[in-house]
Amino acid sequence: MNPSRLCMSLLLAFGLLGAQSAAWAHGEAQHPDQVKILQEQLPTNAPGKKAVMLTVSYAPGEASPAHQHPGAVMAYVLEGAVTSKLNDEAEKTYKAGEFWYEAPGTVHSVSRNASKTQPAKLLVWSLVEEGKPVTEPLAKP
Secondary structure (H helix, E strand, C coil), rough: CCCHHHHHHHHHCCCCCHHHHCCCCCCCCCCCEEEEEEEEECCCCCEEEEEEEEEEEEECCCCECCEEEEEEEEEEEEEEEEEECCCCCCCCEEEECEEEEEEECCCEEEEEEEECCCCCEEEEEEECCCCCCCCCCCCCC
């Protein structure tokens, strides 16, 4: 697959284009530089799965809408501080060098930069079924 076709496939797979843009919690069309996909691999020891590594950059005060991940997620704060709320747990602020894990289907109701004056950046790794997005909007009740 040529690089431009691969890039387009990745954008479509992650819901960054068209009607799916609102489903991608970390990259709405108005913030195209928020998410940077670093790599996507199909692990030979996990048939039917894809591993995705990306960064999420938050401007001061920026937040993502509530969402969930169909696969497992590990997030590491590279810079700044990020406030997160998972399932029924209390909100927690993670500073640079700290990290958290999200089991598949975890409700991530809060994900925002903890600072109104400094940027924040996450390194995110996810293992998800092939053909599934890394992030999905919350199901309507």
